[in-house]
Amino acid sequence: MMDTRFIADTMLGKLAKWMRLLGCDVEYFPSIPDDELVERADRSRRLILTRDTLLIRRRKARENHFFVLYDGYKDQLRQVVRAFSIDPESRVLTRCLLCNEPLDEIEKSAAAARVPPYVYRTQETFVTCRSCRRIYWKGTHREAVERQLKEILGAG
Numbered sequence: 001m002m003d004t005r006f007i008a009d010t011m012l013g014k015l016a017k018w019m020r021l022l023g024c025d026v027e028y029f030p031s032i033p034d035d036e037l038v039e040r041a042d043r044s045r046r047l048i049l050t051r052d053t054l055l056i057r058r059r060k061a062r063e064n065h066f067f068v069l070y071d072g073y074k075d076q077l078r079q080v081v082r083a084f085s086i087d088p089e090s091r092v093l094t095r096c097l098l099c100n101e102p103l104d105e106i107e108k109s110a111a112a113a114r115v116p117p118y119v120y121r122t123q124e125t126f127v128t129c130r131s132c133r134r135i136y137w138k139g140t141h142r143e144a145v146e147r148q149l150k151e152i153l154g155a156g
Contacts, residue, residue, distance in 0.1 A: 004084055006066075007046040009037060009055060014073035016049075018152075019080065020100055021145055023091025027100060034058070049080065074152045081153060088153050093142060096129035103127040103136060111135055 007027040008016040016028035027046060029037070034052070038060045041048045048065040050056060056065045066083065070076050081088060094103055104127060111126040114135050123137040 005044070005046045006049050007037060007041045007044070009034070009048065009050040009052055011051050012049055012068060012076065015068065015076045015080070017097055018073060018077050019086075020095045020097050021093060021149070022081070022086060022088055023094040024086065025095070025100060077152055078154075088149055092146065092149070093136065096132060096134060096136075098134060099129050099131040101129050101131040104130055106135075111137075 005025045005027075006016075006019065008019075010030060010032060013028055013030060016026045019026045026049070027040070027044070032040070034055050035058075037048065038055070038058050040046070041064060042060045048055070048061055049068055050061075050065055051068050051071075055061055056067060066080070068076050069079060080086070095101065096103060106126050106128050108120075108124060108126060111128075112120055115123075115126070115137065119137060119139070123139070126135055126137050128135050
């Protein structure tokens, strides 16, 4: 169910980041008040990811939340991936880790002035965030992320 759109409460920043790595649409605001989070989730039709037992008692959150059981982000990620049948490989690194926006492929020449010279010489494919304009490429960090995901999710 990869098309579920989420919003993570302030306790779940690391989970939000790892879900974005998997290509999930997860809004996250590090200091959003609970009432604003609930309203935002309702307006934007997002499912609230939370560990906050007080938050889920709110009327608009009662039927619109997923309660995350674990303290550690690895266990949290395993729980969410299983609960929502998220394919951990199909959309890896397709969203901006900062903005949550989908990434768009750009011409190599468009990245020339915006990446280190070595990266420009050694990489052929570049993607960018349409919001913050950050540029990503398939460097060694991608291999490290994929290796960590396999370790966390027990794949491979």
